[in-house]
Amino acid sequence: MAPLLRLEVMSPSRRPVYRRLGRRRWFRSQVYLCRPFLKQRQARAEVRLCGGAGWNITSSISGVISLPTISVPTSEIPTPPFPTGSSEVPITTASESAVPSGDTTGSAPGSTGTVTSVSSPVAATSTSGASNGPASPGSNATTTGVPEFPAANFTHVTRTAAISQETCYTLPNPDGDSTCRALLYNARLREDNVSIPIPYIESVEFEKDGVNPLYLTVRDEQGGIYYVDISHRGRLSVVDPNGYLVALDAEGIHFSGSNCTYDISISIDDMYEQIADLAGVQCAALKHKRAEDLDFSQVLYLHDQCGNPVDRSVRQYPQLLVGDTVCADVAVDDDTGRWDFECTFPGSESGSLRCQLAIKNKVVDFISTDPFGGACPDLSTVVTTLEESGQDIVDPEQLRKDLANQGLSSDRAKQEADAAVVAYTQLWQALGAIFTKSTETSQGALEDYIDVYNTRRSFENDICQSLHEGEIPLNLTLIAGATRIPAITTLNWAPETTKPYNITVQDSSRIACCPNSAVAEGEGATCSYPRDAIIPGTGCVCGKSAAGVGIAFEWTECTNYKGSCEADGDCGDGYLCLTGSCCGGGVCVDAFACSQNGTDLVQQFDGGF
Numbered sequence: 001m002a003p004l005l006r007l008e009v010m011s012p013s014r015r016p017v018y019r020r021l022g023r024r025r026w027f028r029s030q031v032y033l034c035r036p037f038l039k040q041r042q043a044r045a046e047v048r049l050c051g052g053a054g055w056n057i058t059s060s061i062s063g064v065i066s067l068p069t070i071s072v073p074t075s076e077i078p079t080p081p082f083p084t085g086s087s088e089v090p091i092t093t094a095s096e097s098a099v100p101s102g103d104t105t106g107s108a109p110g111s112t113g114t115v116t117s118v119s120s121p122v123a124a125t126s127t128s129g130a131s132n133g134p135a136s137p138g139s140n141a142t143t144t145g146v147p148e149f150p151a152a153n154f155t156h157v158t159r160t161a162a163i164s165q166e167t168c169y170t171l172p173n174p175d176g177d178s179t180c181r182a183l184l185y186n187a188r189l190r191e192d193n194v195s196i197p198i199p200y201i202e203s204v205e206f207e208k209d210g211v212n213p214l215y216l217t218v219r220d221e222q223g224g225i226y227y228v229d230i231s232h233r234g235r236l237s238v239v240d241p242n243g244y245l246v247a248l249d250a251e252g253i254h255f256s257g258s259n260c261t262y263d264i265s266i267s268i269d270d271m272y273e274q275i276a277d278l279a280g281v282q283c284a285a286l287k288h289k290r291a292e293d294l295d296f297s298q299v300l301y302l303h304d305q306c307g308n309p310v311d312r313s314v315r316q317y318p319q320l321l322v323g324d325t326v327c328a329d330v331a332v333d334d335d336t337g338r339w340d341f342e343c344t345f346p347g348s349e350s351g352s353l354r355c356q357l358a359i360k361n362k363v364v365d366f367i368s369t370d371p372f373g374g375a376c377p378d379l380s381t382v383v384t385t386l387e388e389s390g391q392d393i394v395d396p397e398q399l400r401k402d403l404a405n406q407g408l409s410s411d412r413a414k415q416e417a418d419a420a421v422v423a424y425t426q427l428w429q430a431l432g433a434i435f436t437k438s439t440e441t442s443q444g445a446l447e448d449y450i451d452v453y454n455t456r457r458s459f460e461n462d463i464c465q466s467l468h469e470g471e472i473p474l475n476l477t478l479i480a481g482a483t484r485i486p487a488i489t490t491l492n493w494a495p496e497t498t499k500p501y502n503i504t505v506q507d508s509s510r511i512a513c514c515p516n517s518a519v520a521e522g523e524g525a526t527c528s529y530p531r532d533a534i535i536p537g538t539g540c541v542c543g544k545s546a547a548g549v550g551i552a553f554e555w556t557e558c559t560n561y562k563g564s565c566e567a568d569g570d571c572g573d574g575y576l577c578l579t580g581s582c583c584g585g586g587v588c589v590d591a592f593a594c595s596q597n598g599t600d601l602v603q604q605f606d607g608g609f
Contacts, residue, residue, distance in 0.1 A: 149266075153278060153389040156269035157252075161262075161402040163413070168260035169247070171205075171239060172214045172231045179214060180206040182463045184453070194456055197448040199226075199434050204363070210467035211354050213362050215239075218434060218446070226430050230366055236379065238431050244423035246431055248382065253394065255424045262420035264402050266393055275385045276377045294494035298327065298341045301502045302480060305601045306513035306549075309337030310480065314507050318480035322491065345474070345494035355464035364459070367435075367446050380444040383435035396425050480505040482598070485605045504602045511576070512595035514542035515603055517550025519580025527582035535601075540594040546577040546586060552594035552601055553578055562588035 151157040183203045189196055202225075203217040216228040229237040235249040243258025252267040268274065302310035302318060310318070311334040320327040320341045327343035369378055392398070403417040435444040443451070453459045473490040483505040518533035520543075533542045540552045546567045563570075564585055565577035571588035578589045595601060 149393070151268075151390065152392050154268050154271075154274055154393065157393060158267045159264070159398075159402055160267070161264045161406055163261060163403070163406045163408070163417075165256075165260045165263050168256050168263070169237065169245060170243070171227055171229055180208055180210045180467055182206065182210075182467050184459075185457055185462050189453065189456055192456060194452065197445055197452055199430075199445050200449045201446060204359070204463050206355075206467065209351070210464075211351060211358055213358055216363070216446075220430060220433060224430075226427075226434070228434065230362055233362075233366070238427055238434070240423060240427060240430075242423065244420065244427060246424065246427040248386075248431075253386070255399070255420075255427070257420050257423075262403055262417055264399055264424070268393075272377065272382070275382055278389050279377060279381050279385045281377045281381055294345045296343055296345065296494045296496075296498060298343055298476070298498050299500040300339045300341065300478070301500060302337045302339055303502075303504050304481070304507040304510050304513075305504060305595070306510055308510065309334060310339075310505060310507065311337075313509075314481050314505070315509065316479060316481060318478065318505070321475075321477040321479070323474035343476075343494075345491060351467075352464050355467060356460040359460045359463055364450060367444065367450070380435050380437045380447065383431060383444070384437045387432045387436055394424075394428050396421055399424055478503060478505075482506040482508050483602060488605065503605060506595070506600070506602050508596050510595060511591040512540070512552035512593065512599070512601055514550045514552040514594075514601050517542045517544045519544055520582045522582075535594070535599055538594070538597075538599040540597075540599045543578050543589075544580055545591075546579050549576070551576050551578065551589065551591055552599060553589035553591075554593050554597075558583035558587065562590075564588070 147158070149157040149159050181203050184201055186196055186200060186202065199218050199220045201216050202219050205214045205217070206212060207214060212231075214229070214231045216230060218226045218228055220226065225241055227239040227241075229235075229239065235247055237245050237247040239245040245256050247254040247256070250271060252265065252271055254266070255262075255264040257263065298320060300318075300320065304310055304314070312332055318329065318339060320329075320339075320343065322343050322345055325344060327341040329339055330342050331340040332338070367379060386394075399421045400418065403421070404414075408414045408417055434446055437444060438448065441448050441451075450459050453462075473492045475487040476489050476491060478485045478488055480503075485503065488501055488503070514535070516532045518530045520527050520529050522528060529541050529543070535542060535552060539554055541555050542550055542552050545551045546565070558581075561578075561583065562572070562575055564583075565571050565588050566586055568577045570586075571577055574590060574592055575588040576591045577586045579586045581587055
């Protein structure tokens, strides 16, 4: 078996790559080693299916992932174009063909050395063959020197092409880490006789934390697979299993080959504004949605170590938490110590809720209302208008001319360029099938799919639950005064009804009342306090004051106490009269010392009422 090939990547600050075409700037990102180089080494990629039992697995895959038999939806999903990491690699050349036919060599993992390719890099140029020099009066050229393409419905359209580029794009995999994949429950819907719109989403790929979505795996009507990159809010990319891609951004439409070859860029000035005018639409209203957490109320009766009701003056101020999410205190009764809290499950700080919020913002909202970093109009309108009004812009014959004008001097190069155009045409059709508005719903196919899915299940919850189910149950935690109770109870779901809890907390600003008070036994050298009255490891003992109150005091020699006494009033402020001691009578002890030195004065929480 061929060894697993790991590809080191550049730091995040080096990933974005820009190439200037005249005065235009179009975005290129996340470049990678040429695919033939990887094919010859039979590289394998690591993809994890994350979640509960049967999901935390790592599969070495080459072409198709074979999933284990588990009680969750399964499917065979091809490997995305290799590699799934991002790296900037300069390319050198050796022959006229744009795709290697012989051995290729690469630098060691993590190196920025060159990779040998057998293509000849050609600078991106005008596809009309015109000079890029200054525009002459009356010419159809922009001030950049790149002539405009006479598009039927758009203005200021320019086209550039290149047989080979030093950098190109691949699906994201930040820092080379393995990713997490969440499968949708489409098979369950079919079992319920639900007709799923096609194309549909088969899975969502995440960063390894299971919170930030990277790309969608989409199935078309023929069962073909496309990867929809939603990791960058300013760009949408659709990639086929061979690594060919089409990308839309504010600058226009970009096609790229799988190994940094046969790039075509179609730039349209103010593309979104032109599309909005052609479509006659206003900007989509942004919908700021909350993730689907569930609210519940919880009542606590809080008293301090002396039995007094706890009010808002206590320090530390009481906090009730579900997992890591703080509940809101909505009412406090100072007379009874009743605290009313409003809590959410699983809470905004939980991985599950952060995942659901990311799915809403980065997938659902991106597809439906908030694409391209908030640009206007919405994604379906952009694709629908381009498909209807830009036929001459994305025309197979014109794409062939774009590449032919770069000097394809061998039959092999011509065949490869033609294959790239075929792939670009199929990608353009796939882009339209995925996002073009249907006449029935006025939505794109993925919007229709999500709507249908949500009639029977929860799109966000199904994706995120499997990734984060290990975080459940969540502890209901109380922090108040000097007391921390890690788990009042545990929650598997938001309770419909809750029971109140009676809890004693330690308030360091109060005297050191204690529960197991006692008087000393014996006389002289044999005088001692019962074991239950001794607070282990603290130097404090729970005795009784003259008024019969259990009070913790610091054990010391009789001569070190403040003085003798018969009643609490005989001692100064902050002191009480300790009776039943081994000192032959009452002595004045510091009533706050054991409360303020960290001694635990309250009994362990036993479940409330």
